[in-house]
Amino acid sequence: RPGNRASIGCIKGVTWVANGIGIMAPYPDGSEHLPLRRGVLVRVHGLKSSAGGALNGQLGRCDRLDESTGRWGVILQDGSTKALKEENLYSFDKYLKVAHGGITPVDVGPFLQDFTTNPKYVALPAQDGAVIIHKSGQKAQPERSTEDNSEKEQKAGRKASPRLSGEEEKSGRFSEVKVKEVELQAGTLRFAVIAPPAEPGSGTAEDVRKPVPTILAISRGEQRHVARFFRSLRVEQRGWQMLVPMRSSGTSPDLFEPAGVQMLQQFMQAVLDESLGAELTSFGVMSRVFHLVGMSHGGAATLALAAQAPELTGSLSMITGFLPQFCELQALRNMSHIHLYVGDNDEQGHRELLRGIREDVKAAGGHAHMHLVRGASHYDIGEHMDLEDFWRRLELSR
Numbered sequence: 001r002p003g004n005r006a007s008i009g010c011i012k013g014v015t016w017v018a019n020g021i022g023i024m025a026p027y028p029d030g031s032e033h034l035p036l037r038r039g040v041l042v043r044v045h046g047l048k049s050s051a052g053g054a055l056n057g058q059l060g061r062c063d064r065l066d067e068s069t070g071r072w073g074v075i076l077q078d079g080s081t082k083a084l085k086e087e088n089l090y091s092f093d094k095y096l097k098v099a100h101g102g103i104t105p106v107d108v109g110p111f112l113q114d115f116t117t118n119p120k121y122v123a124l125p126a127q128d129g130a131v132i133i134h135k136s137g138q139k140a141q142p143e144r145s146t147e148d149n150s151e152k153e154q155k156a157g158r159k160a161s162p163r164l165s166g167e168e169e170k171s172g173r174f175s176e177v178k179v180k181e182v183e184l185q186a187g188t189l190r191f192a193v194i195a196p197p198a199e200p201g202s203g204t205a206e207d208v209r210k211p212v213p214t215i216l217a218i219s220r221g222e223q224r225h226v227a228r229f230f231r232s233l234r235v236e237q238r239g240w241q242m243l244v245p246m247r248s249s250g251t252s253p254d255l256f257e258p259a260g261v262q263m264l265q266q267f268m269q270a271v272l273d274e275s276l277g278a279e280l281t282s283f284g285v286m287s288r289v290f291h292l293v294g295m296s297h298g299g300a301a302t303l304a305l306a307a308q309a310p311e312l313t314g315s316l317s318m319i320t321g322f323l324p325q326f327c328e329l330q331a332l333r334n335m336s337h338i339h340l341y342v343g344d345n346d347e348q349g350h351r352e353l354l355r356g357i358r359e360d361v362k363a364a365g366g367h368a369h370m371h372l373v374r375g376a377s378h379y380d381i382g383e384h385m386d387l388e389d390f391w392r393r394l395e396l397s398r
Contacts, residue, residue, distance in 0.1 A: 034094045036062050036072060039360030041092040041115065041328050044074070044084065055082065059116060059326060062089070077325070092328055112308070112328050116258075174231040177244075182270055182280060186263040190248050191280075192226045195241040198282050209277070211284035213398050215242040215291045216268065216305075218298030220320075223247045223255050227295055229319070229382030238391065241283050243271065243290075256300035256324045264305050268312050289314035291394060295382070296320045296350070303357070306338075307331045315397035317341065317390070319381060320350040323357050333365035337397035340368055343376025343384065350378060 036042070040062050044055045060074040063081065071083040092115050168174060177192040196212065215235060219227040226244045235242045245255065245267055253259040271277045272288055291314045294302035299321020306313040307327050315337035323329075332338060338361065340354040354370060361368040376384035 036086055036091055037363040038062055039329055039363050041326060042089040045090050046088045116326055175234055175236055177226050184263060184266040186266055188248050189263055189267055190246045192244040193281055194235055195283055196236045196239055209284040211286040213240045214285045215293055217242055217244050217293040218255055218301045220296035220298055223297055256304050261304045261308050265309050291315045293317045294321060300324050322353045329360050330364045332361055338368040339393055340370045341373055343373045343381045345377045348378040
């Protein structure tokens, strides 16, 4: 592309270039062999037929290997599944290994961003037999939600998350919340704060920003409220604080979508910032990591956030949820505290969805614990959760 400069080099016989953001983009045909795994992101390449050629460069996710044919079922961006040979799939694992000099980095976020947003690589011959990889002008297809966002389901979510009655507000069983707004680069974000009372002291900044364990929680459905379950945890009584990001309008992205995850990352950084953070919450964040808790759509958002920012994640608790499209779970391989909760009467199919997430985490080299909540359906699981058991796991992750 005019104006872009590319550096050409070779690692163990693998030709690569430094692309526009400084990430090393390996050339698929020259990279060393790494076995595919269930759940890994892939780029389709090398198909020769007219129909197959249209798939080259598309992003997908490996689902299952058909051992009788030797082909992988690959779920593409439009939701369709294609049976493709391993030789025509260039995996994120392969890209990551070459891009980072043969060593898997702790923070895969920048590499994942590059892999998923560069829509297509075209190999062109260069002087002296070198190969330069140019990004084409092809635009990535819009992602579609894995979960059905129909009006019927949104109404069911709203019905399952009613406002507390006046009597419940006065009962002392639920935390009080304060709602604030913050301007981020990605847009305006509303969020709720539940925190211990400010301790008496000298009033210095050091006193005000005392670090405490911090939960970042995201509610189900339209993600514009604070779930009853979150308020029932009474985090302030245990010396924790909770921050609940909420969508500001109907046009704002779902928080499990890439734009929503980007906004959540910016919010985390803002809270950690010494100057801006004091305006958002009276307490600092212990160990500079957040304990992510999400329900349904919020569970999907926290999963995507943990995968994108593992260095800021102390633990992940998904209370139902699903795998957002093109969320790469390799970043979770070293995360010790991943807990998946689902009701044994879940009518939305999340029991199978969480089981699939557990398998994907395992395939990526990590481990997730799955917990079946007896007597719970999808929409009343918060009422059946064992709060002491839930807190025990949270405390162990500090």
